[in-house]
Amino acid sequence: MDPVLLVASIMVSATPILLAAIGELVTEKSGVLNLGVEGMMITGAVMGFAIAVSSGSPLLGFLGAAVASAVLSLSFGFLTQYLLSNQVATGLGLTLVGLGLSALIGSNYEGQRAPSLPKLDIPVLGDIPLLGRMLFAHDFVVYLSLALVVAVWAFLKYTRAGLILRAVGEDHESAHALGYKVVRVRMAAIAFGGACAGLGGAYVSLVRVPQWTEGMTAGAGWIALAIVVFSSWRPLGVLIGAYLFGGVTVIQLNLQAAGTTVPVELLSMSPYLITILVLVVISARGAHGAPASLGRPFHATS
Amino acid sequence: MIKRRTLLAASAALGLVMGGAAFAQDVPKIGFVYVGPVNDGGWSQHHHESAMKMKEHFGDAIELIEQESVPEGADAERVLTQMALSGADLIFTTSFGYMDPTINVAEKFPDVKFEHATGYKTAENVSAYSARFYEGRAITGYLAGAMSETNKIGYIGSFPIPEVIRGINSSYLHAKQANPDVEIAVVWLNTWFDPAKEADATQALLDQGADVVLAHTDSTAPLAVLEKAGAYGFGQAADMAEYKPAPRISSIIDDWAPYYIERVQAIVDGTWESHNTWQGIGDGMVGIGEFTGPIPEDVLAHVTQMKEDIASGAYHPFTGPINKQDGSAWLAEGEVADDGTLAGMNFYVEGVSGSIPN
Structure with a gap:
């Protein structure tokens, strides 16, 4: 098994889930449970593909995907934050809307080809034998997703804004009493989550597959949601979870293709099993529970 | 129970209203x-x-x-x-x-x-x-064997049901006719439709050295990946003509x-x-899409003849001698598989490696 090819495949497989999960983590940290990740991803996938095809620029495609999914997520934000609708039901509705809307928008793009995303050629680092080709010769979205994880981690841990976001997620009444704009903070977090899910979806339709097919994210959004929970809402955990899931998925397919004697049933469930096991073991240490206000509606009474 | 009854009554009432009003x-x-x-x-x-x-x-x-x-x-x-x-x-x-x-x-x-x-x-x-479909698989399998330079072809299996196993066996048997050294690698996905997974599986097969991939799943994702890699594949269920002339070099079309x-x-x-x-092909329910791409003349002639022979009944894709995977005899020289065995096929033929999931 060529390690360079394997690592490249793993990164391609893990990146969409990582992007969606890191966005959802920020949303949930602000106390909002958005179950519409799948819908936002598929919207990102179709919008990214459509824009990239019409403009010829994959970069514009990714940008458009992020904007489109952020706008879609804001509709969820408006319903849940201003009209105080139930977050679980609205999130599920968002998934259904996303799936339907994407099918409608995408019907003209079936069977078309997307412009391909160039691989970055990082000087010096890319020239290191083996490691260089393995780690430093991917497209920019892979690095963007990794940078986002670090940025989110630093933002939540070290910045004042991050502290406010966490405060809103832990106890929105207190945060409100202190004068923080709970709803506005949450709307921003929801939009960020939407944009990230959109990028993840666009990565599926522009890089991983690359084509538009209805329903093509096929549950990746749900995996991202699960990874956020199993990582105990920690950015590093999300990174490990996404790469484990993507990694084991790719490795098990490679093992099958290489004709291993391990039963296929075991291989097929291994991505789910291993990811859950590892994340549960990690989160067993220390108390990193859910944000206390997660999923609860907030209405300013004073 | 009440619910079902109400539903029945409601639909009956609806039927009456609609019947009376809209449809004569x-x-x-x-x-x-x-x-x-x-x-x-x-x-x-x-x-x-x-x-x-x-x-x-x-x-x-x-x-x-x-x-x-x-x-x-x-x-x-x-x-x-x-x-x-x-x-x-x-x-x-x-x-x-x-x-x-x-x-x-x-x-x-x-x-x-x-x-x-x-x-x-x-x-x-x-x-x-x-x-x-196995009649079509005989033709695409032969093409796969003939076009492979690495002597390794890949097969993306959906569910381990007789239809898919027949497809794998038929593909392999005919790939081997074209290229005695050919090996087949099978990847099971347990889904009919998941473009991202199908793309990953295609990539995994390519990474493992396969250069022609036959898919038994429903989307065109494998062809998109094969196109990037410069490898070959086939339209499955539909012509998938948008990937002509290559990577799609032929197809099995369901009509x-x-x-x-x-x-x-x-x-x-x-x-x-x-x-x-x-x-099958003879009745027109299985169609073979146009042969495209860089197929050599002699191969083209062979598959064209094969298609005619299958259609006319002169050739059956499962004609002995064929052994089962464990080496035991299945069909003797010249013997043709019966429909009962084919319909319930749950074994690989000799030469296919790996085991069938339950």
């Missing part, structure tokens, strides 16, 4: 249930297009109702029950996994007729219909329209009877 006469209502979206570019799309051709043929003489992306299993039963309650006269269930749900629902609605695709169970009001027209006609005439039919 009661035309047969034909239902179709698909496992994927109707524009998946493959399996479900082809059933849908065939249904549309059937509708075109009959015009207003029938009413067509369709339901797409129905998961196999409990959901399918719910959808079928709903269709039967809404007055469907004939329902086509177009995926292998609908077999038991179809049989169960058919028991509850003895007056509604059902047609299940690619299964083997039938009942008084349930027909089974399928196509001999259900004539069958649908024939069966709906039987409903219109009141002559419908349960049967179990299995048609």
Whole structure:
């Protein structure tokens, strides 16, 4: 098994889930449970593909995907934050809307080809034998997703804004009493989550597959949601979870293709099993529970 | 119980109102249930297009109702029950996994007729219909063997059901005719439709040295990946012509329209009877798409001849001598596989490595 090819495949497989999960983590940290990740991803996938095809620029495609999914997520934000609708039901509705809307928008793009995303050629680092080709010769979205994880981690841990976001997620009444704009903070977090899910979806339709097919994210959004929970809402955990899931998925397919004697049933469930096991073991240490206000509606009474 | 009764009463009332107001006469209502979206570019799309051709043929003489992306299993039963309650006269269930749900629902609605695709169970009001895809696999398999330079071809399996296993065996046997050194690598995905997973599997097969990949899943994702890699593949269920001339160098096309027209006609005439039919290239249910790309002349001549021989019945893709995977004899020299064994095929032929999941 060529390690360079394997690592490249793993990164391609893990990146969409990582992007969606890191966005959802920020949303949930602000106390909002958005179950519409799948819908936002598929919207990102179709919008990214459509824009990239019409403009010829994959970069514009990714940008458009992020904007489109952020706008879609804001509709969820408006319903849940201003009209105080139930977050679980609205999130599920968002998934259904996303799936339907994407099918409608995408019907003209079936069977078309997307412009391909160039691989970055990082000087010096890319020239290191083996490691260089393995780690430093991917497209920019892979690095963007990794940078986002670090940025989110630093933002939540070290910045004042991050502290406010966490405060809103832990106890929105207190945060409100202190004068923080709970709803506005949450709307921003929801939009960020939407944009990230959109990028993840666009990565599926522009890089991983690359084509538009209805329903093509096929549950990746749900995996991202699960990874956020199993990582105990920690950015590093999300990174490990996404790469484990993507990694084991790719490795098990490679093992099958290489004709291993391990039963296929075991291989097929291994991505789910291993990811859950590892994340549960990690989160067993220390108390990193859910944000206390997660999923609860907030209405300013004073 | 109350709920069901209310539902029945409500639908009956609705039927009366609609019957009185909108429709002067009661035309047969034909239902179709698909496992994927109707524009998946493959399996479900082809059933849908065939249904549309059937509708075109009959015009207003029938009413067509369709339901797409129905998961196999409990959901399918719910959808079928709903269709039967809404007055469907004939329902086509177009995926292998609908077999038991179809049989169960058919028991509850003895007056509604059902047609299940690619299964083997039938009942008084349930027909089974399928196509001999393995005949097409013989041709694409031969092409795969001939076109492979690495002597390794890949096969993306969906579910370990007889239809897929027949496809693997037929592909391998004929790849070997073209290239005695060829090996086949099989990857099981446990899904009919998941473009991202199909793309990952194609990539994994390429990474493992395969340079021609046959897919038994429904989307065009494998072809998209093969195109990037400069490898070859085939249209599956549909022509997938947008990937001509390469990576798609031929295709297996399912043509259900004539069958649908024939069966709906039987409903219109009141002559419908349960049967179990299995048609191939010769009957036109399995079509072979145009050969494109850099196929050498002699290979082209061979597969063209093979297609004719299969169509005329002169050649059967499973003709002995063929051994099973464990080396035991299956077919003696010149012996031809019987339909019973083929319909329930649960073993690999000699030379295919790996084991079949349960």
